[in-house]
Amino acid sequence: MRMREPLLYEQYIGQFLTDEEVLERSQEAMLDGAQEGQAGGGGSCGLANLLLNSYQERLIQNRLQEEQDREDGAQEEDEDDEDDGVQQRGWEPTAEEKALLREEFISQMHQRFLDGKDKDFNYSEVDDNPDYDNLDIVSRDAEDKYFDEDDDEDEEEEEIEKDDNEENMSQ
Incomplete structure (x- = not known):
């Protein structure tokens, strides 16, 4: 150092x-x-x-x-x-x-x-080297991404159903 x-x-x-x-x-x-x-x-x-x-x-x-x-x-x-700075004259x-x-x-x-x-x-030798990647974190990130996408699809379906129900009620 x-x-x-x-x-x-x-x-x-x-x-x-x-x-x-x-x-x-x-x-x-x-x-x-x-x-x-x-x-x-x-x-x-x-x-x-x-x-x-x-x-x-x-x-x-x-x-x-x-x-x-x-x-x-x-x-x-x-x-x-x-x-x-840390340096001060006369201070020990x-x-x-x-x-x-x-x-x-x-x-x-x-x-x-x-x-x-x-x-x-x-x-860059470390950042770009897949040997140094923590596989637990990489797999967890992939799982999170998968489940986030699944949650987004569920929310979209719920909004479509809600919109359909509101249309049916207004008719």
Whole structure:
């Protein structure tokens, strides 16, 4: 999620990380790369994964810088508006507040994905793939459609009978 939206991550989580937590995050990324290399069966894969992780980190930092520059440019245009983001100078959240910020970040990322706003994901692969359809829902929709059509026919017959009865009564 950090890679998908680095600015949002930085606003909710990254800016409040201590130096130790940043170091721990970097070490975890390196360990993950080394473990993937060992699972692949070679020491050179560990180095390749380390280089790949380093490259991905650089991409994240570049993307973060671009997004911050864009946001700074937008803020310069709207200097009269207040800063409504999470970031407040001099405020240090408690551990509980950090957990809430992390939950909010994750929630926003999930909602963005569900809303189809994840730029790096090809939604058409999932939307157009019948293997991912829930067959229970598809069959239930078909049944509902069938019974709705049947109900519509019954209502039409009742209206015709009602109209016929009104004509017979008026004669």
